[in-house]
Amino acid sequence: MQSKLSLDPRLIEQARASARFVADDVQSYIDLHTTVTVERAVCRLLGIDLVNADDVPLPNVVVDHLAEKESLGQGAAFWVGNAMAETGLDPQGVAQKAADGELDLTALPLHSEEEIQAALQAPVQAAMERIAGRRRRREAFIAAHGGEKNGPWLYLIVATGNIYEDIVQAKAAAKQGADVIAVIRTTGQSLLDYVPFGATTEGFGGTYATQENFRLMRAALDEVGEQEGRYIRLCNYCSGLCMPEIAAMGALEGLDVMLNDALYGILFRDINMKRTIVDQYFSRVINGYAGVVINTGEDNYLTTADAVEEAHTVLASQFLNEQFALQAGLPEEQMGLGHAFEISPDVENGFLFELAQAQMAREIFPRAPLKYMPPTKFMTGNIFRGHVQDALFNITTILTGQKIHLLGMLTEAIHTPFMSDRALSIENAQYIFRTMADLGKEIEFKDGGIIQSRAAEVLGKAAALLRDIESLGLFQTLEKGIFADIKRPQDGGKGLSGVVPKLPGYFNPFIPLMKGGWKA
Numbered sequence: 355m356q357s358k359l360s361l362d363p364r365l366i367e368q369a370r371a372s373a374r375f376v377a378d379d380v381q382s383y384i385d386l387h388t389t390v391t392v393e394r395a396v397c398r399l400l401g402i403d404l405v406n407a408d409d410v411p412l413p414n415v416v417v418d419h420l421a422e423k424e425s426l427g428q429g430a431a432f433w434v435g436n437a438m439a440e441t442g443l444d445p446q447g448v449a450q451k452a453a454d455g456e457l458d459l460t461a462l463p464l465h466s467e468e469e470i471q472a473a474l475q476a477p478v479q480a481a482m483e484r485i486a487g488r489r490r491r492r493e494a495f496i497a498a499h500g501g502e503k504n505g506p507w508l509y510l511i512v513a514t515g516n517i518y519e520d521i522v523q524a525k526a527a528a529k530q531g532a533d534v535i536a537v538i539r540t541t542g543q544s545l546l547d548y549v550p551f552g553a554t555t556e557g558f559g560g561t562y563a564t565q566e567n568f569r570l571m572r573a574a575l576d577e578v579g580e581q582e583g584r585y586i587r588l589c590n591y592c593s594g595l596c597m598p599e600i601a602a603m604g605a606l607e608g609l610d611v612m613l614n615d616a617l618y619g620i621l622f623r624d625i626n627m628k629r630t631i632v633d634q635y636f637s638r639v640i641n642g643y644a645g646v647v648i649n650t651g652e653d654n655y656l657t658t659a660d661a662v663e664e665a666h667t668v669l670a671s672q673f674l675n676e677q678f679a680l681q682a683g684l685p686e687e688q689m690g691l692g693h694a695f696e697i698s699p700d701v702e703n704g705f706l707f708e709l710a711q712a713q714m715a716r717e718i719f720p721r722a723p724l725k726y727m728p729p730t731k732f733m734t735g736n737i738f739r740g741h742v743q744d745a746l747f748n749i750t751t752i753l754t755g756q757k758i759h760l761l762g763m764l765t766e767a768i769h770t771p772f773m774s775d776r777a778l779s780i781e782n783a784q785y786i787f788r789t790m791a792d793l794g795k796e797i798e799f800k801d802g803g804i805i806q807s808r809a810a811e812v813l814g815k816a817a818a819l820l821r822d823i824e825s826l827g828l829f830q831t832l833e834k835g836i837f838a839d840i841k842r843p844q845d846g847g848k849g850l851s852g853v854v855p856k857l858p859g860y861f862n863p864f865i866p867l868m869k870g871g872w873k874a
Contacts, residue, residue, distance in 0.1 A: 357717050358799045359710070359809040365817050366718055369673050372820035376828050377677035383628070384635045388860065390547070390852035392636045393417045393430040395598035398606075399481040399864055400434060400445040400474070403565075405551045406453040412446075413599070414548050415453045423460040427857035433459040435470035445477050467859070478863045481606070482643075488608040489645040489872070495576075496585045503533060505787055506751050506759035507587070509725075510776055513538035515557030517567045521574040526773050528578045528586045531780045534611055534758065536589035537571060539563050544594025544623050545848060549603070563590050563600055568607035587611055589649070592637050593619050595629070595849050601637035605644035611690065611758070612641055616678045617671060618651035620832060621840045626847035627832050636865065638682035643868035646688065649758065650675040653694030653727035655838040661696040661731075662704075665711055666815035667837050668693050672715065673820060674828075676722070683869040686721040690758045694727035695747040699739075703804055705746055710808040712754040713799075718813075726751055728762030737764040744779065748786040753794040759783065 394413035402412050420426040420433055437448040440462045451457035465473075496502060510532040512523040517537075524535045540557030543550075553570060554562040561567060568590065575586040589611035592600035597614070604612055616634045619625035641648055652668040652675075659667065672691045679689050693715055697704040715724055729743045744762030751759045761779040763771045771779075799805045823831045835841035 359713055359806050361813055365813055369817040369820050372824040373673035373677045375824045377681050380631055380828050381681050384632050386856055387632050388854050388856055389629055389632050390417050391596050391633055392598050395602045396430045396862055398602045400477045402445050402449045411548055411551055412449040412453055416449050419452050425460045426854045429860045431863050435474040436465050437462055438473040439465040439469045474863055482867055485605045485644050499584050506757055507533040509534040509758055509760040511536045511538050513560040515561055516555040517553055517561055517570055520561050525578045527776050530777050534587040534589055537561055539591045547595045549596050549599050565603040568603055572608045597633040598636040601640040605640050611647045614648035615651035616675050620842050621838050622654055624847045626850040627829055628853050629849035635682050638679055638684045639865055639868050642684035647690050647723055649690040649725045650692040652692040656694050656696040657731055658838045665812045666819055669812055669816035670819045689722040690725035691719055691722050692725045695729050696731050698732050706804045707808050708750050710805045712750050714809040716754050723757035725758040726756040727760050730766055733766035735767045740764045745782055748783045752787050752790045
């Protein structure tokens with residue numbers, strides 16, 4: 355890509371090298387630890403599902419059983435595989451016996467590594483094939499309906515709390531022109547250390563992320579996609595205390611986009627940093643293999659920090675999220691690195707600053723399908739001004755080649771969008787994207803002008819910040835509150851007790867297979 359900003363390539367490489375050093379340093383911690391939700395994700399991939407008599411998910415039952423026996427560091431796959439080799443049961447049968455109190459997984463005779471691996475081969479391959487089949491189905495659907503859409507994907511949120519009502523609204527949004535439907539999670543689910551079971555009809559501010567809800571919505575979008583003659587992508591959230599579990603469920607049920615950030619849970623949900631760092635790795639391994647596009651959460655920084663003064667922290671986080679994703683084998687083409695149109699309308703030349711930030715992200719991450727978020731912080735309830743703010747946001751997207759475009763709502767700050775609000779937002783975006791389709795190719799930026807100077811300033815500050823993070827280490831950086839002005843202690847927050855050092859002989863059968871790369 356030819357640079358319109360005349361960015362210094364040496365400075366970009368310096369920033370990327372610093373982020374790579376930080377990611378490598380953190381990976382040395384990840385490689386020595388697992389977590390309760392990583393092991394529950396392994397259980398789910400092995401086919402363990404359902405709940406016990408007290409409605410506790412069986413993956414939780416198995417992992418809690420191993421944790422109580424201080425044996426989780428060996429890995430759930432080791433103990434489940436050993437029980438399979440000993441009893442001849444499948445993983446679901448092993449879990450059910452453990453739930454019924456009929457089987458102590460750690461008290462069985464130990465089999466050889468070869469016998470355990472042989473016992474696990476069928477369920478592991480079944481999971482890999484199911485995920486691969488979902489990915490092939492997506493790609494075949496897209497190919498059969500004219501290929502990928504040129505230009506931005508129109509991304510819309512539905513979230514009534516009732517999955518069946520969500521389906522009605524999602525179908526309506528798809529028929530209005532949406533390309534991605536995001537079912538936002540019910541408030542607080544990210545802090546639950548388990549995944550609810552089955553279809554749900556109650557939620558506050560969103561709908562529970564469950565495997566059955568994923569299945570129902572995927573089927574509904576496939577139905578409307580056939581009617582509309584185009585593929586409709588489904589998005590949900592695999593952040594929080596169950597990050598890899600929800601990634602696994604999404605992969606099994608054919609989700610296409612997942613909110614998945616290395617730092618978001620630490621900063622905005624006060625989840626322990628060590629827990630999050632380990633969890634994000636396996637979640638991204640899964641997403642990489644499943645062909646899921648991740649969305650990172652840098653836009654959230656600007657809800658607490660000033661978008662002009664702290665723009666460089668957004669870019670620094672994008673560099674870090676890129677390197678963490680690469681560590682997990684997730685390719686650049688699946689990195690929906692996040693940013694947002696959140697500068698106050700009262701700032702002189704604020705639109706030029708927004709343009710500089712968006713163009714800079716596009717040039718620095720040329721293969722990433724960037725996720726661009728609409729104005730929210732300075733939406734006042736004045737629907738006429740809000741519609742104009744959204745129009746300027748839409749213009750920035752088409753001028754700078756953003757890909758995942760979360761539509762702004764003129765009724766932001768008033769109420770949850772009506773279907774009519776979504777229709778107006780889609781109409782606004784489609785009008786601008788159509789009439790300005792190639793305007794970005796026609797525009798050059800003045801050498802040394804406001805836009806180039808702003809981009810150079812932000813890049814310089816981001817590179818300097820990443821040098822500091824390289825010196826401090828990520829954990830100490832988070833303790834100092836460098837991102838979003840939020841400080842988090844290394845041993846504080848939620849979920850630290852679920853971090854477990856790996857014991858000799860630990861293995862996770864899915865990581866080497868999934869990181870081995872996708873083969874069509």
